[in-house]
Amino acid sequence: MYYELSNHWKIPGIGFGTWQIVDQQEADRAIEMALQCGYSLIDTASKYKNEEIIGDALKHTGADREKIFVEGKVWNKDRGFEKTLAAFEKTRKKLQLDYLDAYLIHWPASALFYEDWAKINAETWRALEKLYEEGLVRAIGVCNYEIEHLNELEKSANIKPMLNQVEFHPGTFPEEIYRYCCEENIQMQAWSPLGNGQLLENETVKKIAGKHKKSPAQVCLKWCVQKQVIPLPKSVTPKRIQENISLGDFLLTEEEMKQLEEIV
Numbered sequence: 001m002y003y004e005l006s007n008h009w010k011i012p013g014i015g016f017g018t019w020q021i022v023d024q025q026e027a028d029r030a031i032e033m034a035l036q037c038g039y040s041l042i043d044t045a046s047k048y049k050n051e052e053i054i055g056d057a058l059k060h061t062g063a064d065r066e067k068i069f070v071e072g073k074v075w076n077k078d079r080g081f082e083k084t085l086a087a088f089e090k091t092r093k094k095l096q097l098d099y100l101d102a103y104l105i106h107w108p109a110s111a112l113f114y115e116d117w118a119k120i121n122a123e124t125w126r127a128l129e130k131l132y133e134e135g136l137v138r139a140i141g142v143c144n145y146e147i148e149h150l151n152e153l154e155k156s157a158n159i160k161p162m163l164n165q166v167e168f169h170p171g172t173f174p175e176e177i178y179r180y181c182c183e184e185n186i187q188m189q190a191w192s193p194l195g196n197g198q199l200l201e202n203e204t205v206k207k208i209a210g211k212h213k214k215s216p217a218q219v220c221l222k223w224c225v226q227k228q229v230i231p232l233p234k235s236v237t238p239k240r241i242q243e244n245i246s247l248g249d250f251l252l253t254e255e256e257m258k259q260l261e262e263i264v
């Protein structure tokens with residue numbers, strides 16, 4: 001299943017998270033298993049300090065470049081026009097790719113820490129626009145952006161963000177930004193869709209999973225999918241990698257969706 005971004009570039013409906021994968025053998029096994037199971041979107045970031053090993057792991061699979069969707073992120077210390085361009089080049093080399101499918105700003109500079117936060121974000125975004133125009137990235141977007149960041153960015157941007165990756169899982173439903181992105185045709189992605197694993201022992205999740213004869217992880221991921229938000233589950237465990245992409249066609253009822261939303 002794919003979504004179409006606002007620039008008509010296609011993006012897979014589920015992705016594979018790579019935060020905390022730090023060992024080459026582990027990366028090789030996990031990425032190979034993920035591609036075999038049918039994941040094609042691989043979410044990376046320079047902050048995860050594993051771009052080289054993920055790049056090597058992708059190379060070791062021999063995967064056809066056109067059939068995978070690789071996403072990277074510029075970290076906070078590299079904000080600004082020139083620094084972002086330099087950071088992207090490092091990322092591209094470490095991942096051993098000619099182009100990235102999506103490149104995202106990892107976090108907005110915010111008013112809490114920077115007086116000139118809007119200018120910093122605008123300059124970082126200008127670099128992403130240049131990379132996009134040069135064909136070095138197929139889509140550009142942001143992470144962890146609130147409505148005020150997006151509204152401010154719009155004032156200077158030539159290209160609208162195509163993606164916004166935020167924390168999104170049962171119990172954490174950022175309703176305002178979700179509605180805004182739906183209206184503005186900005187595709188959302190869900191980070192920590194399993195609550196970093198902690199949601200899987202939740203009684204509400206377990207009860208709903210039991211009713212559908214599915215695992216708690218599958219219920220959390222289906223909750224994202226039914227909201228048309230792309231989940232990015234991470235696992236290095238073969239059985240879980242398979243389980244997380246084998247959601248099947250079961251559907252959560254409206255009542256169950258609401259119960260999951262309201263988990264505290």
Ligand SMILES: NC(=O)c1ccc[n+]([C@@H]2O[C@H](COP(=O)([O-])OP(=O)(O)OC[C@H]3O[C@@H](n4cnc5c(N)ncnc54)[C@H](OP(=O)(O)O)[C@@H]3O)[C@@H](O)[C@H]2O)c1
Pocket residue numbers: 016017018019020043044106143144165166190191192193194195196197198200215217218232233234235236237240241243244
């Ligand atoms: N943009 C951002 O600011 C941001 C922030 C955080 C994360 N992210 C992205 O989002 C991805 C996912 O988030 P995340 O890594 O925090 O957490 P997650 O995917 O919500 O959960 C991962 C944890 O759950 C376990 N797990 C996975 N599948 C399972 C299953 N079926 N049953 C039981 N346990 C399972 C994993 O263990 P094992 O690996 O041991 O199997 C791991 O400990 C990251 O990897 C990263 O790519 C982005």
